[in-house]
Amino acid sequence: xxxxxxxxxxxxxxxxxxxxxxxxxxxxxxxxxxxxxxxxxxxxxxxxxxxxxxxxxxxxxxxxxxxxxxxxxxxxxxxxxxxxxxxxxxxxxxxxxxxxxxxxxxxxxxxxxxxxxxxxxxxxxxxxxxxxxxxxxxxxxxxxxxxxxxxxxxxxxxxxxxxxxxxxxxxxxxxxxxxxxxxxxxxxxxxxxxxxxxxxxxxxxxxxxxxxxxxxxxxxxxxxxxxxxxxxxxxxxxxxxxxxxxxxxxxxxxxxxxxxxxxxxxxxxxxxxxxxxxxxxxxxxxxxxxxxxxxxxxxxxxxxxxxxxxxxxxxxxxxxxxxxxxxxxxxxxxxxxxxxxxxxxxxxxxxxxxxxxxxxxxxxxxxxxxxxxxxxxxxxxxxxxxxxxxxxxxxxxxxxxxxxxxxxxxxxxxxxxxxxxxxxxxxxxxxxxxxxxxxxxxxxxxxxxxxxxxxxxxxxxxxxxxxxxxxxxxxxxxxxxxxxxxxxxxxxxxxxxxxxxxxxxxxxxxxxxxxxxxxxxxxxxxxxxxxxxxx
Numbered sequence: 001x002x003x004x005x006x007x008x009x010x011x012x013x014x015x016x017x018x019x020x021x022x023x024x025x026x027x028x029x030x031x032x033x034x035x036x037x038x039x040x041x042x043x044x045x046x047x048x049x050x051x052x053x054x055x056x057x058x059x060x061x062x063x064x065x066x067x068x069x070x071x072x073x074x075x076x077x078x079x080x081x082x083x084x085x086x087x088x089x090x091x092x093x094x095x096x097x098x099x100x101x102x103x104x105x106x107x108x109x110x111x112x113x114x115x116x117x118x119x120x121x122x123x124x125x126x127x128x129x130x131x132x133x134x135x136x137x138x139x140x141x142x143x144x145x146x147x148x149x150x151x152x153x154x155x156x157x158x159x160x161x162x163x164x165x166x167x168x169x170x171x172x173x174x175x176x177x178x179x180x181x182x183x184x185x186x187x188x189x190x191x192x193x194x195x196x197x198x199x200x201x202x203x204x205x206x207x208x209x210x211x212x213x214x215x216x217x218x219x220x221x222x223x224x225x226x227x228x229x230x231x232x233x234x235x236x237x238x239x240x241x242x243x244x245x246x247x248x249x250x251x252x253x254x255x256x257x258x259x260x261x262x263x264x265x266x267x268x269x270x271x272x273x274x275x276x277x278x279x280x281x282x283x284x285x286x287x288x289x290x291x292x293x294x295x296x297x298x299x300x301x302x303x304x305x306x307x308x309x310x311x312x313x314x315x316x317x318x319x320x321x322x323x324x325x326x327x328x329x330x331x332x333x334x335x336x337x338x339x340x341x342x343x344x345x346x347x348x349x350x351x352x353x354x355x356x357x358x359x360x361x362x363x364x365x366x367x368x369x370x371x372x373x374x375x376x377x378x379x380x381x382x383x384x385x386x387x388x389x390x391x392x393x394x395x396x397x398x399x400x401x402x403x404x405x406x407x408x409x410x411x412x413x414x415x416x417x418x419x420x421x422x423x424x425x426x427x428x429x430x431x432x433x434x435x436x437x438x439x440x441x442x443x444x445x446x447x448x449x450x451x452x453x454x455x456x457x458x459x460x461x462x463x464x465x466x467x468x469x470x471x472x473x474x475x476x477x478x479x480x481x482x483x484x485x486x487x488x489x490x491x492x493x494x495x496x497x498x499x500x501x502x503x504x505x506x507x508x509x510x511x512x513x514x515x516x517x518x519x520x521x522x523x524x525x526x527x528x529x530x531x532x533x534x535x
Contacts, residue, residue, distance in 0.1 A: 001095070001096050001099075002093060002094070002095040002096075003093070003094045003095075004091060004092060004093045004094070005091075005092055005108075005160075006089050006090065006091055006092070007085050007089070007090045007092060007110060008088070008089050008090075009085055009086070009088060009090065009112075010087055011087055012084075012085070012086055012087060012115065013085050013112040013113065013114065013115065014083065014084060014112065014113040014114075014115055014141030014142060015081065015082075015083060015113040015141060016081070016082040016085035016090075016109055016110065016111075016112040016113055017079055017080070017081050017082075017110060017112065018041070018043055018079065018080045018082075018090075018092060018108065018109075018110040018245060018295050018306060019074065019077065019078070019079040019080075019108065019109050020039060020041040020053075020078045020079070020094060020106060020107075020108050021106065021107050021108075021109075022037065022039055022075050022076050022104055022106035022107070023076070023105070024036050024037055024076040024517065025037065026500065028437050029266055031120075035073065035074060035075065035076060035096070036098045036099055036100065036101060037076075037096075037099045037100065037102065037104045038073060038096075038098040038099070039076075039078075039094055039095065039096055039097065039099070039104065039106060040071060040072070040078070040094070040095050040096075040097050041053055041078050041080060041092065041093065041094050041108070042080070042092075042093045042095075043080045043082070043090055043091065043092050043093075043162075044090065044091040044093070044490065045086075045087075045088070045090060046086060046088025046089055046090065047266070049505070051069060051080050051082060052069040052070050052071060052479045052480040053069065053070075053072055053078035053079050053080050053342050054067040054068065054069060054079060054080075054081060055067060055068060055069070055070045055071070055072045055074075056266075058074065066321075071097070072220065073097075079171075079261075084142075085112060092108060094106060094108065101434045109516075110225065113139055114139075114141075115140075115141050115142060116140075116144075116196065117138065117139075117140045117189065117191050117197070117198050118138060118139045118140070118188050118197040118198055119136075119137075119138050119187065119188075119198035119200055120137040120138055120139055120502045121135060121136060121137040121138075121201065122134075122136070122187050122200045122203050123200055123201060124200050124201020124202060124203055125201065125202075125434065126203040126204070127203070127205055127206075127278065127279055127280035127281075128177045128185075128203065128204065128205045128206075128280060129177060129178070129205070129206065129207065129208045129279070129280050130177055130178070130179045130181075130205065130206075130207050130208065131176070131177060131208070132177045133174050133175070133176050133177075134175050134177055134188070135172055135173075135174055135175075136150065136172065136173050136174070136175050136187070138172075138198065139171060140171065140190050140191065140196075143191065143193075144170070144171055144264045146191060146192070146193055147192045147193070148168070148189055148190060148191055148192060149162060149189070149190040149192055150162070150163040150173070150175070150187075150188070150189055151163060151187075151188050151190075151192075151298060152175075152178075152185060152186065152187050152188070153185065153186045153188070154180045154182040154184070154185050154205070155182070155184060156184040156186060156202060157186050157199070158254050160188065161178075163175065171528050175187075176422070177205055178205070180205055180208055181205065181207060181230035181231075181274065182204070182205055183202070183204045183206075183227075183274050183275060183277035185202060185203050185204065185205050186199055186200055186201075186202060186203075187199070187200045187203075187235075188200075188434075193449075200228045202280070204274075204277050204279055204280075206231065206272045206274060206279030206280070207230065207231065207232070207272065207279075208226050208282065209225055209228070209231070209234070209270050209271075209272050209279075209282045210224070210225065210226065210282070211223060211224065211269075211270045211282060211285075211342070212224050213268050213285050213287040214287065214375075215287055215288065215289040215290045216290065216293070216295070217293045217295035218260075218261075218262025218263070218289055218290045218291055218292065218293055218295070219258060219259060219260050219261070219262060219289065219295060220256055220258050220260060220289070220295055221238075221256070221257040221260060221266060221268060221287055221289060222254065222255075222256050222257075222258060222460035223236050223254065223255045223256075223268055223270065224252055224253060224254040224255075225254075225270060225366050226253065227253050228272075230274060231272045231273070231274060232251065232273055232274055232275060233249055233250060233251040233273045233278075234250055234251075234255070234270050234271070234272060234273065235248070235249045235270065235271040235272075235273060235278065236248045236249070236250070236257065236268070236270055237263070237268070237269050237270070237271060237281065237284075238257060238266055238267065238268050239266065239267040239268075239284065239453060240455045241433050241435075241453035241456075242433060242453075242456070244267075244269060244281065244284070249273065251473070252272065258372065261289065262289050262290060262291045262292065262293075263288065263289060264288070265286055265287070265288050265452075266286070266287055266288075266289065267284040267285070267286050268284060268285055268286075269281050269282050269283065269284040269285065270282050270286060270526070284427045294354050298367060302335055302337070302339075302396055302397040303329070303333075303334035303397050303398040303401070304332070304334060304335070304343070304391065304393055304396050304398075304401075304402070305331070305332045305334050305398075305402070306329055306330070306331055306390075306391045306401070306402060306403065306404050307330040307331075307332075308327065308328070308329060308330075308389060308404035308405070308406055309328040309329065309330055309370070310327075310328060310405050310406060311405070311406060311407065312406070312407050312408075312409075312436065312438070313325060313327075313377055313387075313406050313407070313408045314408070314409045314410075314411060314438040314439065315377060315378075315379075315408070315409070315410045315411070316410075316411045316412075316413065316438075316481060317381045317410065317411070317412050317413065318413065318483060318485070319515055321516075322383070325376060325377060326372060326373055326374065326375060326376040326377075327347070327373045327375050327376070327377070327387070327406065328370065328371070328372055329345075329367060329370070329371045329373060329391075329404070330369075330370055331343065331368070331370075331371055331391070332357075332366070332367065332368045332369070333363040333364065333365060333366060333367045334366070334398070334401070335365065335397075336365045336366070337362060337365060337395065338362070338364050338365055339362075339363050340361070340362045340363070341360075341363070341393050341394055342358055342359070342360050342393065343358065343359040343360075343361070343391055343392075343393050344357075344358055344391065344392045344393065345357040345358065345359070345373060345375070345389065345390070345391055346389075346390045346391075346392070347375050347387055347388070347389055347390075348387065348388040348390070349385050349386075349387055350385050350386055351386075351388070354375075354387070354459055355375040356375075356434045357373045357374050357375050359371055361514050377406075377408045377410075379408075379410050380410060380411055381410050381411070381412030382410060382411075383409075383410045384403060384407075384408065384409050384410070385407075385408045386405060386406075386407055386408070387405070387406040387407075387408055388403060388404075388405055389403065389405070389406065390402060390403050398523070401442035409438070409439060411438065411439045411444050411445070412444075413445045413481045413482065413483045414483060415483045415484075415485045415486045416482050416483055416484055416486060416487075417486065418487075418493065419499075422443070423461065424459065424464035424465045425461065425462055425463065425464045426442070426461065427440070427441065427442045427443060427459035427460075427461070427464065427465070428441050428442050428459065428461065429458075429459070429460050430442075430458060430459050431456060431457075431458045432450065432456060432457045432458060433450070433453075433456055434450045434451075434452055434453040434454075434455065434456070435449070435450060436448075436449055437449070437450070440459070441459070442459070445482065446478060446479065446480050446481070447478070447479045447481075448476065448477070448479075449476070449477040449479070450475075450476055450477075451474050451476070451477075452474060452476040454469060454474050455467060455468070455469040455474035455475070455476065456468050456469075463501075465478070481515070482488050497509075497524075507524060508521065508523060509521070509522045509523075509524050
């Protein structure tokens with residue numbers, strides 16, 4: 001079967017590229033050829049000539065050879081390139097060469113380069129630092145070997161400084177960023193033969209900021225730097241698990257980040273500001289907050305604070321851990337005074353009083369205490385609730401830090417009925433961040449644990465489960481809960497896993513009888529054949 005359509009050009013262009021793409025179905029694990037459905041694209045030019053896509057010689061002897069036009073039997077992306085395209089009609093034909101699993105949908109896209117001179121990089125809005133070696137890039141089809149003049153302005157075009165000659169390769173050259181400070185820098189390229197010019201939009205050049213970080217006590221990080229001429233203020237940023245988040249802006253030379261967790265690794269950086277324009281961030285630095293080194297109590301006499309250790313609490317039925325899910329609180333005497341008094345805990349469930357507890361203890365100045373309250377979250381399977389924990393004591397001078405909120409879910413795992421099949425490719429489009437993610441969307445009997453803020457995960461229809469990591473060595477842990485109350489140990493129950501690209505992944509598999517038992521490792525590789533054994 002063949003489909004054709006036309007592209008009409010009204011003017012002469014360069015590098016007309018017409019690309020064919022189709023989402024091919026997965027090949028068999030044991031197939032020597034990855035391509036299943038094979039389509040072909042051809043383009044007939046206005047003069048009647050026919051162009052095939054470019055293909056590479058994938059043999060050992062051909063890896064250094066240039067691509068040539070021909071029929072592609074390897075890839076599900078094919079591209080026809082016409083270096084110098086004249087005005088006229090271009091007939092695009094897509095034909096099925098071998099389609100054992102049809103019909104096969106496809107898409108065709110095309111673009112081209114305009115013949116005029118265009119400065120591509122910098123384009124405007126860039127953040128550069130003094131001393132960096134940055135690449136300048138431009139497009140001028142048909143004039144790649146011509147001579148050009150390059151210059152910059154640090155006052156929005158009032159004056160220009162011409163750059164010395166440099167090596168030009170593929171319409172690119174490097175520029176060593178000068179020691180200027182400006183938020184109104186422009187860059188200009190000039191074609192000497194024709195006089196054509198292309199000028200960027202304004203961009204910023206500021207200095208590299210050298211800063212230091214340290215954690216003098218468990219819940220703070222101190223950031224400091226040296227004041228530089230031309231820098232008006234400084235933004236301080238910390239990685240929040242997804243991106244660098246600004247936690248403060250100051251015109252001082254130091255900043256304290258508070259309310260952190262002790263013994264945790266945080267990534268911190270600074271970003272210079274001139275007027276209202278931000279410069280490029282410095283390379284982030286890691287710092288581990290101090291553990292068991294308490295900061296001096298900042299509060300007034302009598303001040304007392306609470307923080308819930310678990311902001312998300314999950315019960316699961318059936319479960320042997322259910323009785324262990326009580327509220328765990330971190331209390332602190334924020335005052336510089338010692339005292340002996342009773343701490344009262346009031347628990348509200350969805351705004352309605354739920355339970356009470358008390359704690360009697362002697363408190364040293366600034367002392368922290370981990371309290372396992374006797375109050376436990378209870379309810380019905382499938383229920384969700386918001387628990388509000390409120391502490392009180394005599395003469396507490398600051399009521400604003402006396403409340404903590406815990407979000408609670410009660411997940412139910414229904415008895416399994418065999419045969420049973422699960423398909424991750426049917427899960428909804430969802431993104432998961434670092435830490436515990438109990439009850440995945442569409443799979444409430446599965447929990448996901450991510451090892452650090454450097455890794456995130458997600459699910460997408462047709463794609464299944466995937467991870468995204470900024471660092472090597474990160475781990476994603478999937479825990480499935482199955483209720484086998486309909487079966488006994490005498491029943492022959494078997495499980496089969498289908499894991500695409502299994503050999504490219506590092507996967508460990510474990511099983512246990514309940515959620516308090518020891519995990520038992522299961523090998524997914526046959527010890528004799530060294531082949532995947534997923535049953």
